[in-house]
């Protein structure tokens with residue numbers, strides 16, 4: 001089985017905290033439209049797996065999940081998405097029950113378009129809401145309003161059974177009450193899945209140039225999030241991800257569980273598990289749109305699977321650790337930061353609060 005990621009690197013505008021490979025679309029000429037030259041290059045790259053397999057055996061794999069991410073994939077017209085799907089199906093076998101996610105920005109919500117996505121096979125929508133408070137939406141540079149987020153959520157829930165909401169927490173000055181209110185507003189729409197990430201200020205973003213006061217409530221906010229979501233029937237299965245039973249993201253679980261994946265599109269990453277190799281496509285848009293995806297090969301870093309696996313509540317098998325790491329893990333177990341559960345090594349509730357520190361020790 002193989003997870004397929006498709007990158008659409010265009011957005012209505014660049015958010016102030018974003019360091020993803022994404023570019024604002026030219027609103028005057030092509031609002032709600034991704035350049036056709038990009039779709040051509042994407043379909044060409046996908047088609048390339050038919051005749052040449054770049055050292056992979058992808059053609060023998062069945063696609064178990066498709067994830068169209070970005071950027072803002074909901075800028076795609078239904079016709080563009082149909083072209084991409086047709087290219088995928090020409091080259092790969094897609095499982096009948098494949099999870100098929102499309103990331104959406106609330107501002108791009110239109111009923112007919114979302115219904116068309118569903119008719120094309122999309123069965124999961126991931127809505128990037130981030131906050132329901134107008135001042136934080138402005139601060140983050142989000143293009144949508146609280147009202148548009150609510151309209152998109154309501155509309156998406158009417159069309160799709162499986163809707164996920166992304167929220168950000170630990171925003172500068174954000175209080176516990178404000179964070180709880182955002183969660184409760186999201187819960188009003190009964191999404192199947194909620195991701196709640198702490199805001200991290202990345203280099204080379206407008207936020208990085210500002211003096212931002214550290215929010216001292218991070219740990220408390222994290223525990224509050226967990227409690228509110230668990231009390232409402234959402235189980236934590238990864239440090240920032242919660243789902244109603246049976247609605248965990250299969251695609252993201254593939255990343256966190258050391259499963260192989262193929263990424264197509266600008267700057268997309270792939271993991272060829274059989275040969276223990278990771279690949280990245282070029283992040284030069286002109287180069288990519290001209291049909292040169294130019295893959296860079298990186299050898300597998302064994303630590304990656306420890307780092308990803310410990311984010312999951314189900315943890316990692318002991319076999320991932322070498323003798324030195326096992327000794328460090330033993331010390332962390334005695335400090336009640338790690339624990340054995342069903343033969344897997346997991347972070348405890350206390351450990352999850354300082355997971356980065358634990359990972360630095362194990363590195």
Ligand code: SF4
Nearest residue numbers: 011014015018070071
């Ligand atoms: S919508 Fe997402 S990908 Fe696009 S700029 Fe904002 S955070 Fe980045």
